[in-house]
Amino acid sequence: MSSAPPRVDTRPRTAVLLQQNGMGDLVWHAEYLRLIAGTSSDGQVTLIAAPSVMARELIGHEPWLREVVDFDRRPRRSERRRGRHSGLAGLLRFAAQLASERFERLVLFSDHPARALFVAWRAGIRTRLGYGATWLQRWMLTPSPWIRLYEGPAVASYKDASAFAIAQGWCDAPVVPRLSVRPDALARMQARLAPLPRPLHALAIGASEPFKQWGEAQFVELATLFAARGHGVLLLAGPAEAALARSILARIPAPLRAHVATMTDGTVADSVAALSLVQSCIGNDTGAVQIAAAVGTPTFVVLGPRPPLEHDPQTMRLVQAASLHDIRASDVAAQALRELGLA
Known part of the structure; x- marks a missing residue:
């Protein structure tokens, strides 16, 4: 008896482009990427995103992710450099790079995708799915269910992504963002955090913009309050905040410093793992608090008067006031x- 011929995977080879350039933005979209992968060739997608989203560290271990392609068009001002894909010449180079990948479908999480659509056209990607919020987008996109962009008081990015995913049939309701932890990073962080007392609180002291920074004095007082109760405190940030972490630690009363540790030298994957091991995360509105909520850790965002975050009301609590500096530790x-x- 002859065996049946192997089943041919007719699902399209898919790339997903994320417009936003922050780690928190990737956290909000990760579950939708997973759902799109389920409708794609080999159950995988390629992610096109800015280097600043740290996609390889955040989701590079996921089985549904084929690869990450950097779209280096508009670096943050603090980087003080020109992106490799800036300008027309840069876009043409990027289109040639994508053409070699032979993508059959591009999914765009973007509310102004004109440049990305130009790149997709040059790369020969026939199916281009996007929000379709304007007539120009609808002209450049493959016809599909369009959405109306969110205009409410909350942060719009997750709202628009959810509406888009529902319209395309990838889900029937908004999906709460979740991240998985890399096992190797988890083992490292279990060992590193073992000496600290429990309960253990992570203070996310970094901020991508000055107006999001609650302030050194507030974090000193908060860490001191927890340490005085016998709790552990982890001052968590990136290398750019190393001096801030040292300054906060130095201002905590000496007898309590054994309860406090700093971590500014870890990888993003290490931060994900550490945030999964603490009992709470409190901090500025930055990528770390989005990660903490996504790994299921009770999270308190010192937000001040800025637009609310409504993507995870069960895990994330917003601390708001007329001014950020009106919020007391x-x-x-x-x-x-x-x-x-x-x-």
Whole structure:
């Protein structure tokens, strides 16, 4: 008896382009990338994103991710450099790179995708799915269900991504962002954090913009309040905040410093793992708090008067006031302890 011929995978070879350039933006979209992968060749997608989203560190271990392609068009001002794909010449080079990948479908999470659509056209990608919020987009995109962009008070990115995913049939309701932890990073962080007392609180002291920074003095007071109760504190940030972390630690009363550790030298994957091991995360509105919520850790975002984040109301709590500097460390500590059942 002859065996049946192997089944041919007719699903399209898919790339997904993420417009936003922050780690938190990737966290908000990761579950939608996974769902799109389920409709794609080999159950995988290629992610096209800015280098600043740190995609390889955040989701590079996921089985549904084929590869990450850097779209280096508009670096952040703090990087003080010109992107490799800036300008017409850069876009043409990028289109040639994508053409070699032979993608059959491009999914765009973007509310102004004109440049990306030009690249897709030059790369010969026939199916181009996007929001279709304007007549120009609808002219350049493959006809499909369009969405109306979110105009409410909350941060729009997750709202638009959810509406798009629902319209395309990849899900029937918004999906709460979630991340998995790399096993090797988890083992490293379990060993590194073992000496600290529990409960353990991560303070996300970094900020991508000055207006998001709660301030050194507030973090000193918050860390001191937790350490005085015998709790552990992890001051978590990137290398750019190493001096800030040292300054905060130095201002904590000497007898309490053994309860506090700093981590500014870890990889992004290490930060994901560390945030999965703590009992709470409190910090500025930056990638770390988005990661903390996505790994299921109770998270308190010192947000001030900025637009609310509504993607994970069960895990993420917003600390708001008329001004960021009106938020007192004692009030934040009291709220966190009360909601964690530790008051």
